[in-house]
Amino acid sequence: MQNSHSLKAYKFGGASVKDAAAIRNLVRVVQEQGAGSSLLIVVSAMGKTTNALEEIFQLAYAGQDYTTHVTQLTDFHRGVARELLPEQTGNVLGHTPNEPSLNQLLEQLSDRLATLTSGDFDKQYDQVVSFGELLATRIVASALKAQWLDCRHLIRTDHAWREGRVDWPTTERIIATTLPPLLTQGPIVTQGFIGGTASGLTTTLGREGSDYTAAILAYCLQAESVTIWKDVAGLLNADPKIFQNTVRYPEISYQETIEMAYYGASVIHPKTIKPLAVRQIPLYVKSFLDPTAEGTKIHDCQHGLLAPAFIRKVNQCLVSFESRDFAFISEENLEVIFGALAQARLKINLMQNSAISFSICADFSEHRLEKLLEALRDQFTIHYNTGLELYTIKNYDAASIQQLTSSRELLLEQRTRQTFQFVCRG
Structure with missing residues (x-):
C-alpha cells in the first residue's frame, strides 16, 4: 500500500469552489500547502448547486417544467469552465x-430527469442530486491537471437512499487496491x-456528507491526515454567520467533536470522526482564505473546560x-413509535x-412526516x-442559557450535565 x-x-x-476565482484559489492552496505529499482531493458541489438540483428534482418529480432551471445550471458550469480553461470549449474537460x-x-443529468417516475422518491433523488459533485470535480480536476476518479466505484453502500450505509470490507478492498497505484x-x-x-x-451519504467521504478514503488508505478547508478560521464554538x-x-x-457534530x-459531518479516531488520523480544519493560519487540530487529546458551543x-x-385513552405512555407505545420513526426515516x-x-424534535421532511402520520394516527392523537x-x-453555563433564551418562546427544553437544548419558533 501507499x-x-x-x-x-x-x-x-x-464555498471553496463557488466560482472560477474560488477554484483558482483552491489550485493555489493545493500547490502551496500540499507540496511534497501525495494528495487525495475530495470536492463538493459548487456553491448552491445541491440546492438548485433539489429544486430541479422536485419540479421534475412533480411533472412540472424544470427546463429554465436546468439551463441556468448548465450555463453556470460551462461558464466557469470557459473562464478557467479558455483554450477549451467547456465540453471537453475529459x-x-x-x-x-x-x-x-x-x-x-438531462436523461435522468427525463426518465423520472412517480416511484421511489429517495432513490430517484440520489440519481439526480449526485450530479452536483460530478460536475464540480470534472472542472476542478481539469483546473488542477489532476486525475478524475468516480467515487461511486470506490465507496460501496447499501440501498439506504439519501443516507447510504457503507459496506466497509468491500469499500476498503476496492480503495486499497485501486488508489495506491494511481496516487503515484x-x-x-x-x-x-x-x-x-x-x-x-x-x-448519497446525507447532506454535507463530503467530510465523511474524506474520512472513509483516509481510513481505507491509512492516510497521514485529513484537512477540511473552510471559509472560517477553524472549528469555532458557533457559526459566525449567526452568532x-x-x-x-x-x-x-x-x-467532544463527535458530540458537537451530533447536535448539528x-x-x-456527524459520521466523519469515527473512522479517523479508529485509525488515530488527525483532522485539521483550516481556512482556504488564510491557509497558513493555525486552524484547529482534532485528535486524541485532553483539554480543560471548553468555551460553550x-x-x-x-x-x-x-x-x-x-395516548387516546389517557393511558400512560408505556414501553409498548414507545416501541410502536420508534418503529414508525425508523420506517419513515425521521x-x-x-x-x-x-x-x-x-x-420528538426532528428535521422536517413533508414526505417523511406524512409517512409517520399515516402509520400512527389511528393509534395516537398527534400534534x-x-x-x-x-x-x-454544549458546555453551557448560566450566562450562555440566558443569552439564547431571554427573548424566545420555548416550546420544549431539556438539560443534562453538559448540554442544554430547547425548541422555539423560527
Missing part, C-alpha cells in the same frame, strides 16, 4: 475514456457525498404523540416524555408544529 505517512486527504466544500466530459455529464501518478480528485451500490446505482464573538478551538478531542454543528438547527418539526434530534404523551428551530448549548 506509504500512509506521505498521503494527505484534502476536502473542499461548496482526458481519458474513463473521464466523462462536462457535456457528457450534463447530458446524463499525481493528485486524484474525487467526489464527496456520493457512493454506489453493487448493482451500479448512485447513493457574534465566536471563539476558535486550537485543538479539540475526537469525543455545521463544520463537521452554540448550535442551531433550522427547519425542525415538533411532533407529540398522546431522525430524532431531541425527545421527551410525560405521563400520557411523547414528543405537530413545523418551521421551528432547535438550539443546543
Whole structure:
C-alpha cells in the first residue's frame, strides 16, 4: 500500500469552489500547502448547486417544467469552465475514456430527469442530486491537471437512499487496491457525498456528507491526515454567520467533536470522526482564505473546560404523540413509535416524555412526516408544529442559557450535565 505517512486527504466544500476565482484559489492552496505529499482531493458541489438540483428534482418529480432551471445550471458550469480553461470549449474537460466530459455529464443529468417516475422518491433523488459533485470535480480536476476518479466505484453502500450505509470490507478492498497505484501518478480528485451500490446505482451519504467521504478514503488508505478547508478560521464554538464573538478551538478531542457534530454543528459531518479516531488520523480544519493560519487540530487529546458551543438547527418539526385513552405512555407505545420513526426515516434530534404523551424534535421532511402520520394516527392523537428551530448549548453555563433564551418562546427544553437544548419558533 501507499506509504500512509506521505498521503494527505484534502476536502473542499461548496464555498471553496463557488466560482472560477474560488477554484483558482483552491489550485493555489493545493500547490502551496500540499507540496511534497501525495494528495487525495475530495470536492463538493459548487456553491448552491445541491440546492438548485433539489429544486430541479422536485419540479421534475412533480411533472412540472424544470427546463429554465436546468439551463441556468448548465450555463453556470460551462461558464466557469470557459473562464478557467479558455483554450477549451467547456465540453471537453475529459482526458481519458474513463473521464466523462462536462457535456457528457450534463447530458446524463438531462436523461435522468427525463426518465423520472412517480416511484421511489429517495432513490430517484440520489440519481439526480449526485450530479452536483460530478460536475464540480470534472472542472476542478481539469483546473488542477489532476486525475478524475468516480467515487461511486470506490465507496460501496447499501440501498439506504439519501443516507447510504457503507459496506466497509468491500469499500476498503476496492480503495486499497485501486488508489495506491494511481496516487503515484499525481493528485486524484474525487467526489464527496456520493457512493454506489453493487448493482451500479448512485447513493448519497446525507447532506454535507463530503467530510465523511474524506474520512472513509483516509481510513481505507491509512492516510497521514485529513484537512477540511473552510471559509472560517477553524472549528469555532458557533457559526459566525449567526452568532457574534465566536471563539476558535486550537485543538479539540475526537469525543467532544463527535458530540458537537451530533447536535448539528455545521463544520463537521456527524459520521466523519469515527473512522479517523479508529485509525488515530488527525483532522485539521483550516481556512482556504488564510491557509497558513493555525486552524484547529482534532485528535486524541485532553483539554480543560471548553468555551460553550452554540448550535442551531433550522427547519425542525415538533411532533407529540398522546395516548387516546389517557393511558400512560408505556414501553409498548414507545416501541410502536420508534418503529414508525425508523420506517419513515425521521431522525430524532431531541425527545421527551410525560405521563400520557411523547414528543420528538426532528428535521422536517413533508414526505417523511406524512409517512409517520399515516402509520400512527389511528393509534395516537398527534400534534405537530413545523418551521421551528432547535438550539443546543454544549458546555453551557448560566450566562450562555440566558443569552439564547431571554427573548424566545420555548416550546420544549431539556438539560443534562453538559448540554442544554430547547425548541422555539423560527
